[in-house]
Amino acid sequence: MDAIDRKILRALARDGRLTNAELAEQVGLSPSPCWTRVRRLEAAGIIKGYAALLDQAALGLPDTVFIEVMMERHDEDSLRRFEATVLAIPEVLECHLVTGEYDYVIKAAVGGTAGYERLLRDRLYRLPGVRHTRTSFALRCLKRELSPVPE
Structure with missing residues (x-):
């Protein structure tokens, strides 16, 4: 894992809904190599999945x-x-x-x-x-x- 992989992970940890184009722009890559890196991180199990963060208070559990x-x-x-x-x-x-x-x-x-x-x-x-x-x-x-x- 190199510095670009860590940039990708930080960006996705902040916002898992980034498009590949947005992610690529944030980490300084073109979309194709960015996509390849994300898929490699997923395949290696470093990215385990993506989830929505829910508002506990809005669900009645503040x-x-x-x-x-x-x-x-x-x-x-x-x-x-x-x-x-x-x-x-x-x-x-x-x-x-x-x-x-x-x-x-x-x-x-x-x-x-x-x-x-x-x-x-x-x-x-x-x-x-x-x-x-x-x-x-x-x-x-x-x-x-x-x-x-x-x-």
Whole structure:
């Protein structure tokens, strides 16, 4: 990957709807070599896909919470069941298996404290093997990058 590939990745990370002509102009290439590079980056799995960024507030889920989850057991079956269940919860934006005191960190979109309580009581506390949770509400998002592009 060279400097032009990184320019392409940065431009697409900012706006995945750029036309090939617009992208080529931004990175200083003609359209044909730009198209070839984008296809190569896709084929290599560096570009995994394209998605629309949705406005959580407009969808009635204006608040972001970070929920740390401690499991009762750490056997493969318990973790697999927990993970499969979390994948099916629509409010969950991300879920990471982490090191430290807690086992998972979940990022979720909720509709205020009432929406958070519903998520906690109706979904998370019913998950298999959950021992304890700890939650923080995000006050403001200072930076949001979907994927960093190294220099």
